[in-house]
Every structure is written in C-alpha cells, then in structure tokens.
Amino acid sequence: MCGIVGYIGNKNAFDYLIKGLERLEYRGYDSAGVALLDEELKVYKTQGKVKDLVHVVQDQNIQGSLGIGHTRWATHGAPNYANAHPHISQSGSLAMIHNGIIENYATIKKALENRGRTFASDTDTEVLLQLIEEIQEKNGVELYEAVRLALNEVIGAYAIVLIDQKNPNILIGAKKGSPLVVGIGQNKGEYFIASDATPIIEYTRQVSYLEDEEIVIIEKGELSIKTLENVEKTPFIQELSISLEAIEKGGYEHFMLKEIFEQPTSISNSLRGRFSPTELRFAMSSLIEYEDKIKNLKRIIIVACGTSWHSGLIGEYLIEDFARLPVEVEYASEFRYRNPIITEDDLVIAISQSGETADTLAALELAKSKGATIYGICNVVGSSIARLTDAGAYTHAGPEIGVASTKAFTAQVSVLTLLSLGLAQIRGAIGTQKLREMLSGLEVIPKQVESLLKECDNLCREISEKYHEASNFLYLGRGYNFPIALEGALKLKEISYIHAEGYPAAEMKHGPIALIDENMPIIVIATKRGHYEKIVSNIQEIKARNGVVIAIVSKGDNEVKALADFAIEIPDVEDALVPLLSIIPLQLISYYIAVLRGCNVDQPRNLAKSVTVE
Numbered sequence: 001m002c003g004i005v006g007y008i009g010n011k012n013a014f015d016y017l018i019k020g021l022e023r024l025e026y027r028g029y030d031s032a033g034v035a036l037l038d039e040e041l042k043v044y045k046t047q048g049k050v051k052d053l054v055h056v057v058q059d060q061n062i063q064g065s066l067g068i069g070h071t072r073w074a075t076h077g078a079p080n081y082a083n084a085h086p087h088i089s090q091s092g093s094l095a096m097i098h099n100g101i102i103e104n105y106a107t108i109k110k111a112l113e114n115r116g117r118t119f120a121s122d123t124d125t126e127v128l129l130q131l132i133e134e135i136q137e138k139n140g141v142e143l144y145e146a147v148r149l150a151l152n153e154v155i156g157a158y159a160i161v162l163i164d165q166k167n168p169n170i171l172i173g174a175k176k177g178s179p180l181v182v183g184i185g186q187n188k189g190e191y192f193i194a195s196d197a198t199p200i201i202e203y204t205r206q207v208s209y210l211e212d213e214e215i216v217i218i219e220k221g222e223l224s225i226k227t228l229e230n231v232e233k234t235p236f237i238q239e240l241s242i243s244l245e246a247i248e249k250g251g252y253e254h255f256m257l258k259e260i261f262e263q264p265t266s267i268s269n270s271l272r273g274r275f276s277p278t279e280l281r282f283a284m285s286s287l288i289e290y291e292d293k294i295k296n297l298k299r300i301i302i303v304a305c306g307t308s309w310h311s312g313l314i315g316e317y318l319i320e321d322f323a324r325l326p327v328e329v330e331y332a333s334e335f336r337y338r339n340p341i342i343t344e345d346d347l348v349i350a351i352s353q354s355g356e357t358a359d360t361l362a363a364l365e366l367a368k369s370k371g372a373t374i375y376g377i378c379n380v381v382g383s384s385i386a387r388l389t390d391a392g393a394y395t396h397a398g399p400e401i402g403v404a405s406t407k408a409f410t411a412q413v414s415v416l417t418l419l420s421l422g423l424a425q426i427r428g429a430i431g432t433q434k435l436r437e438m439l440s441g442l443e444v445i446p447k448q449v450e451s452l453l454k455e456c457d458n459l460c461r462e463i464s465e466k467y468h469e470a471s472n473f474l475y476l477g478r479g480y481n482f483p484i485a486l487e488g489a490l491k492l493k494e495i496s497y498i499h500a501e502g503y504p505a506a507e508m509k510h511g512p513i514a515l516i517d518e519n520m521p522i523i524v525i526a527t528k529r530g531h532y533e534k535i536v537s538n539i540q541e542i543k544a545r546n547g548v549v550i551a552i553v554s555k556g557d558n559e560v561k562a563l564a565d566f567a568i569e570i571p572d573v574e575d576a577l578v579p580l581l582s583i584i585p586l587q588l589i590s591y592y593i594a595v596l597r598g599c600n601v602d603q604p605r606n607l608a609k610s611v612t613v614e
C-alpha cells in the first residue's frame, strides 16, 4: 500500500530516492519522506506528495550515499508529519520504512512502553522499529540479527528497509506479504531496493525478487539473503523485461489516458501467440498441462476485488456460456472470511492486476489449503499471487500506473475469453463453427478498439462537457453488459468523486427508477445482440420519466439513437465480445469528466493502486 525505495552506493542517494518515489507514488500519496546517511542520519519528510517533499527541501544541500524513501498510504495513524516515514528509533540511530501492517503492534507497543520506550507516532512501523532497536541494544547483537529476532515476533505483512547511523555500510531489507525487489547496480557495490522494479529499471536490469520471510543484507558492497530461520539463500538474479517508456507518460497528460489509448496494443499482447483462429488451437500451457483436470472439473470459483471482480463477472458469463461449467464469482474479502465449501475438484481463479491484493491473496491461500487447483490471471510478472498459483496466464498489459484500472481490465477480459473457449474445447462443449466465429472475432478486437478510440473520443468529450457537473450517474446494462455497467460506475466514482451506481437494467424498476429525473444522466449499454428489445423497453421507461439517456449502441442502430439524448456507436460484434468495446467510451467519459472537475486523475483521493492491506 505504500511505496518504498532504498539506495546504497557511491553516488548521492537523494536523486535516486526522489525519482523512485515519483514512480512509486501510485501506491500511496498521503505523505513522503527520505532518510540519508552522510556523516549523520538526517530525515526529511512531509505530509502530502513527493512534489511537496521536493518543495520542502529545495534550499537544502542533501548528501549521503546511503538512503531510504517512502510514499505512504495511511493505515495506522492519520496522514500527518509525525506518522510519515521514515521513522527514527528512540536513540536516533536507526531509520526505517515499511509497507504493510503489523497486526500485533498494539501488544508489542504496550510491552515496549512498560519497558520505558516512548513513541513519536501512531504507526505500527515505529513499534517494529523500536522492537528491533531494543533487541539490538539488550542482546548486543548485529543489526541483521536484531531484525531477524524482531520479525519472528510480529504477525502481519511487511516489506521493510533500514539503515543504521552506527553501520554506515549496511542496508537491510525484509519482506513477508508485501513485495520487495533488489536491483544490482552497474557500478561496483551499488544496489537499489524498492517495492517494484519501476524505480530500478533506469539503472539496471539485474534484479532479485525477495521471497516471503527473507532478509536481504547489503554490506560493504556484498549482497546476501537469509531466512527468518537464519538459513543462507543463494540470490536468484533475473533480467527485467519491462521498458522505461512503458512506465512514462509518453506525451499524454495522464497515465490513465495513455493507458486507455494503449488498449489496442495491450489487448493484442494479451492474446498474442495464444490461439490460432484458422487451426482452432490454443497455445496456453495452463490448458495443455491441466487437460485431464479440466475434463473432470465440477465447478470454477473466481476470486477478485474491484475492477478485477468485474472482469470475473464477465468470466462467469463466458465460461458458463461456452464451457457449460458452473461458476461462482466472489469478492475475495467476503470469501476468505466465510466458511466456503471448496473441494479438490474445484478450480479457483484469482484475477489481479497487481498480483499483490491482500484479500485476493488470502482467498487463494485458503483455497489452496483446501486442495483446490489454483489459477492466476495477473498482470505483474513474479507477483505474490502469480507465484502462489499452480497454473495461470499473465495478461501482458504492461505496467499500469494510473490508479483507475483500464488496460488491465480489457487484458483480463481478453484472457478470460480465451480461457473460456479453451475450456469449452477441452470439454467438448463448443461446436467448430461457434469456436471459429469467436476466435476470428477476437482476433480483430485490437483493431476495432483502435478505430473506436478515434471515432468516439470527441463525442465522449462533448458528453463530459455537458454532464460533468451532475452529482449522480446511473449505469445500466444486461447480460455481458451488466458487469460493464458496474465497471463504468466504478471508473466514474473513483476518479471524479461523482456518486455513480451500476445496475442490471431490469432491476431498475425495483428501486433505482425512483431516482430518475432530468438531472441524473443514465448511461445505458444497449448493444444489438444481447436482450436488445428488453433494454429498449428500459430506455422507454426512462424517457417516460424525463430521464437523460446516454446510450452505447451497435453501429447502424436507429431505434435507440432516436430515443437517446446521446448515442455512442461501437462495432456490432458477437455478444460475448461486446465488453471489450463497450467499456472504451465509459473509460473516456470518466476520464474527461474527472479532468473537467479538476480531479487528480492518476492519484484519486484516498486510493492506492495496490491494496496490500485488508
């Protein structure tokens, strides 16, 4: 939930830390801070964003070739100066940054207070730091050993990095549940450490992702890894494949807009090499390796959160339609705390852009413990969820930086479409003709998205101009477009702070119809193939009550066009492929409305990109 970064080498750490924090800011932006060790340990921090920190320190000459930095999404304690990281130990010698939650912090804090420790913040991080220092002082042990012993006492999730004024040649990190990656710099003795590879990519491609319960010690230019049980591990160094351009704005005003316009490429990447529409063959290793299991599957359970949950709903429609397998789609946060019935015959699919969402991860661990086969659809390569699964398919959408998920969503839906068709083929549930139609349709989706983006952009701006001051929006859809209604509403509310609700269109008459007046825009996804007549009736009902209708229609539709205040045309494709197109104008409308309202599109208030806390 927070972003952490560290540097040790022979250059000034400050610039690396600031640049790194800017790249990690999508993870949280309640406060920012750095600690650098030169002759003495100095901490600079502020409530607010990295740019506020830069402003605060602009006249200072900050030096130090060892440093750590943090950008915070507040969990324990208000987002103020005192709670901003880095935190300093009572003696003033240790500085630490943390991403995660120490669940038993209250008990530990009480015990530390009884033994005379005082605290400067309300955070769980400071509790862990004081515990480390107490162990270091009382037991007279090295910093690494104090960290190891302290971590054996805590319950919860953490990625931490520490520096010590008394040991100017050492940087220590550790992780459990929250990600941490070490970059091996090109200059001798130079190392980077961060929550993800984005702050590192500019300087090196050689990285090592830490496993849970591992501690990394970088001392006098040497890297070593040990476990919480004090077992030495050989670092597994791998080559990064993401590019620097992929994590920069590339001329767009916001990452979100760039990511919306990247969708022709990202969808194409999510499909590339995975199927042949002529030979009707799938080249997905997960389908090939698990063929027998798939034949005998009784049920699929999909677990996810937020936007990924919406793509899970589309997955349900797809898999039930084509593979004729029962599917349940669960909010991971509910599923993990119920007493769900999971058997060894189940396939549990986790969908997650980040691959780090705490609730999804925990739901998956639960399913695994009950013997289900677990499958991951993740975007971030090497993420915790991806590593936990038995099988899976990466979405290959490329780094998604904007907090509002756009290209990750369409990549997830693309993979789910392929998966449903692959499952259907293995189970003999789909005819050749239908499979050919679907795969041929899927193949041209990237091109259709590209044209649609060009064609609907101006109209989406015009609609946004007209309705950006509305206080409420309703989104309606049926069948495959019901999850799109939910996703459209989520996009609008999270970045523009307008109250928006998504509903199955037929449910309107069971309550939401009471909301209709001439002030509330209603976005109706009314494409030709699915339940068209029914949704036309719903539009009639809205118009009869003077409602404002913005319709998403299939090309060539005249009936809905005549009724609606605005109509945005999308290509007339197979019903099951519509979501990949109908979401596009909804993403654009949310974006333009948020910009017109002066909102911070890429970093909406109170949110963070990856939710690594429950």
Ligand code: M6R
Pocket: 305, 306, 307, 308, 351, 352, 353, 354, 355, 356, 357, 360, 403, 404, 405, 406, 490, 491, 494, 607, 609, 610, 611
């Ligand atoms: O990384 P994940 O896909 O697991 O994240 C799940 C949600 O937190 C995420 O989709 C969230 O709802 C987005 N802000 C939506 O745009």
